[in-house]
Amino acid sequence: xxxxxxxxxxxxxxxxxxxxxxxxxxxxxxxxxxxxxxxxxxxxxxxxxxxxxxxxxxxxxxxxxxxxxxxxxxxxxxxxxxxxxxxxxxxxxxxxxxxxxxxxxxxxxxxxxxxxxxxxxxxxxxxxxxxxxxxxxxxxxxxxxxxxxxxxxxxxxxxxxxxxxxxxxxxxxxxxxxxxxxxxxxxxxxxxxxxxxxxxxxxxxxxxxxxxxxxxxxxxxxxxxxxxxxxxxxxxxxxxxxxxxxxxxxxxxxxx
Numbered sequence: 256x257x258x259x260x261x262x263x264x265x266x267x268x269x270x271x272x273x274x275x276x277x278x279x280x281x282x283x284x285x286x287x288x289x290x291x292x293x294x295x296x297x298x299x300x301x302x303x304x305x306x307x308x309x310x311x312x313x314x315x316x317x318x319x320x321x322x323x324x325x326x327x328x329x330x331x332x333x334x335x336x337x338x339x340x341x342x343x344x345x346x347x348x349x350x351x352x353x354x355x356x357x358x359x360x361x362x363x364x365x366x367x368x369x370x371x372x373x374x375x376x377x378x379x380x381x382x383x384x385x386x387x388x389x390x391x392x393x394x395x396x397x398x399x400x401x402x403x404x405x406x407x408x409x410x411x412x413x414x415x416x417x418x419x420x421x422x423x424x425x426x427x428x429x430x431x432x433x434x435x436x437x438x439x440x441x442x443x444x445x446x447x448x449x450x451x452x453x454x455x456x457x458x459x460x461x462x463x464x465x466x467x468x469x470x471x472x473x474x475x476x477x478x479x480x481x482x483x484x485x486x487x488x489x490x491x492x493x494x495x496x497x498x499x500x501x502x503x504x505x506x507x508x509x510x511x
Contacts, residue, residue: 361394
């Protein structure tokens with residue numbers, strides 16, 4: 256296992272796009288964005304390890320625990336790498352036995368997360384009716400998005416009253432994220448507003464969200480949104496076609 260060392264964290268440009276013939280990404284579990292930086296200079300050498308990202312909000316050094324990152328040698332492996340991403344107990348939409356499980360690590364204040372939500376999210380579900388279970392996990396980038404953590408808390412307070420996905424929609428459609436807005440949405444959805452409001456400041460969901468954050472950072476996730484399609488990584492606010500390339504191969508049994 257690689258040891259953790261103090262190291263500055265490379266940040267890729269948000270609009271940088273380096274795409275392979277299949278149109279999706281694999282990465283090293285220990286520190287996959289270091290792979291992206293090396294590939295920017297050596298893509299011709301590491302054939303099959305070409306990464307892309309149609310925009311994503313990068314995790315800053317302040318988001319990393321103690322500013323530490325995992326360090327491991329960059330060595331070519333199989334083209335596809337699957338990661339074990341727990342889904343039990345997280346908000347999900349779709350059949351429990353769906354053939355395709357899409358896990359999103361996201362931030363309600365992230366503009367690229369909103370882009371995905373506005374342009375791709377519903378189209379993806381509509382393209383594979385009954386075949387996708389969509390799971391949302393929180394990665395609020397608190398150092399650059401001060402409203403992200405309170406919005407994540409509000410979403411889980413709504414989840415306590417079985418209104419997660421309706422509330423999720425409102426958060427991603429909102430121009431303002433503050434307590435007045437959270438309570439307004441709870442009122443519009445017919446929630447018990449007194450219970451909801453008490454939940455916002457109770458701290459009851461803080462540890463749950465922090466566990467999400469730590470899991471993502473330990474895995475090597477360094478931008479939002481980041482997705483795992485049956486454990487296969489997709490980084491950035493990708494269009495529907497990029498997800499279809501992976502999902503169609505999965506359904507056809509073409510990916511080991």
